[in-house]
Amino acid sequence: MTRYLGAAGGAVALMLVAAALIFFFAPTDALQGPVQRIFYLHVSAAIAAFASFAVVLVGSVLYLWRDSVRADRLARAGALVGVVFTTVTLVMGMLWAKPIWGTYWTWDARLTSTLVLWIIYAGYLLVRRLAAPGRQAARFAAVVGIFGFIDVPVVYFSVDWWRTQHPGPVIATDALPPEMLFTFLFTMACTLMLAGTLIAIRYRIETLLDKQPLATLVPSPLPPSGAALRAAPPPHRVGRSGEVKAP
Amino acid sequence: MTRSIAVAVAIARKDLVAEWRTRELVPALAQFVVLALVIANFGFQIDSRSAPAIAPGVLWLALVFAGLVAFGRAFAAEREQATLEAVLLTAAAPAAIFAGKALAAGLLLVLCEAVLLPALALFFGVPISFGLVFAVLLATVGMAALGCLFAAMVAQLRARELLLPLLTLPLWIPFIVAGGQAVQVAMGADGTMDQALKLLLDFDILFVVLTSLAARFVLDD
Numbered sequence: 001m002t003r004y005l006g007a008a009g010g011a012v013a014l015m016l017v018a019a020a021l022i023f024f025f026a027p028t029d030a031l032q033g034p035v036q037r038i039f040y041l042h043v044s045a046a047i048a049a050f051a052s053f054a055v056v057l058v059g060s061v062l063y064l065w066r067d068s069v070r071a072d073r074l075a076r077a078g079a080l081v082g083v084v085f086t087t088v089t090l091v092m093g094m095l096w097a098k099p100i101w102g103t104y105w106t107w108d109a110r111l112t113s114t115l116v117l118w119i120i121y122a123g124y125l126l127v128r129r130l131a132a133p134g135r136q137a138a139r140f141a142a143v144v145g146i147f148g149f150i151d152v153p154v155v156y157f158s159v160d161w162w163r164t165q166h167p168g169p170v171i172a173t174d175a176l177p178p179e180m181l182f183t184f185l186f187t188m189a190c191t192l193m194l195a196g197t198l199i200a201i202r203y204r205i206e207t208l209l210d211k212q213p214l215a216t217l218v219p220s221p222l223p224p225s226g227a228a229l230r231a232a233p234p235p236h237r238v239g240r241s242g243e244v245k246a247p
Numbered sequence: 248m249t250r251s252i253a254v255a256v257a258i259a260r261k262d263l264v265a266e267w268r269t270r271e272l273v274p275a276l277a278q279f280v281v282l283a284l285v286i287a288n289f290g291f292q293i294d295s296r297s298a299p300a301i302a303p304g305v306l307w308l309a310l311v312f313a314g315l316v317a318f319g320r321a322f323a324a325e326r327e328q329a330t331l332e333a334v335l336l337t338a339a340a341p342a343a344i345f346a347g348k349a350l351a352a353g354l355l356l357v358l359c360e361a362v363l364l365p366a367l368a369l370f371f372g373v374p375i376s377f378g379l380v381f382a383v384l385l386a387t388v389g390m391a392a393l394g395c396l397f398a399a400m401v402a403q404l405r406a407r408e409l410l411l412p413l414l415t416l417p418l419w420i421p422f423i424v425a426g427g428q429a430v431q432v433a434m435g436a437d438g439t440m441d442q443a444l445k446l447l448l449d450f451d452i453l454f455v456v457l458t459s460l461a462a463r464f465v466l467d468d
Contacts (some may be wrong), residue, residue: 035428064464107435109328116417116420119413119417120418121418122413123410123413123417125413125415126410126413127400127404127410130405130406130410131403131404132404134401139464139465140400140403140404140465142464143396143400143461143465144414146457147418147457147461148391148417150417150453151416185415199302
């Protein structure tokens, strides 16, 4: 428990340092002004989202290959964190686009494919919710997780494949002055660490949830009738990972 | 391999015979696609000048939603009669069973296209060229593979009608992008038909291979 608290505190502290760098160390952009400072967190969050979805892909493949409950938990944790970081990416991007492009949204290839990415993994989370807990949820979600990852390279290469308004890569093209580059790399490292910590914490939560009896997690849509209760056999405990325990 | 093909053909034949005997799905879908054109007319205020710009979008919207219904129905009857378990208990490979279901559902969608394309030619002035028909058929292959995979999945879930479009539509986007390009080229826009057809073929190969690999995990439970 304290381990997770320590990791969470460390990740938050690092993000605060990154924020200080973004606002006080990095120079103001000559063309865009202070709005450009959104870039550091926006791109870092996008990379953290890609990394989280890569975790989902690895967890999904491992689950289907090895039937490992741990791999499935890892995929679950990655999907949730990935959706959060995709949301951050989209919201930050829209806030930047309003003053720079004059509109929150345009149907640009990269924006559209990122929105699709969000929808795909939101669908992944829905499948988890609607499938029978255990094997079925894990299998179906793994299939969605593997198919969904197809969109990640599409988002990444969209600026090369289509004519888009979205700025292209700035790191490989050496377009950033050293202070900006340092701030960006530092923010990216911190954000990746934050994503890793969140996935680890979520993994722990999923482990604990797997040990909970099913009845406390999924409320029955029907009120139990007296006759059915009397006729019912003694309740079995069914964990979320599907194993049935005799009372 | 030949055995798997025989299984797939037998399953597809069974589904097509069932559809021929009831004649439920295809007439309803054919009516639906024509109705979609009527609704599009009211939604877009179509005249002869705006029709070429709007027709490709209308074609793919009608086709996508007809496809969702067709593929959703592919597993609905099996679920209602609880026959899927019986089929899965046989020695046949799940991938072969899945291929048969997808083949039959895809062919039923082709029948709807046989109504949709002439209707588009009649009402929207879309020229029916060989390339356009080929593009629609190529898109149907990939859409059937993906649509049936997720239809097989959601047939086993709660709230299945809700979830099928949410899972399927995002992954159909490549077919709509390339297919839309093909229709625009057919209607005189810039670009080449070959490029759109090649893109469709690439995605067909990708998704047919991926879905046949994944079928085992969705069906064999």
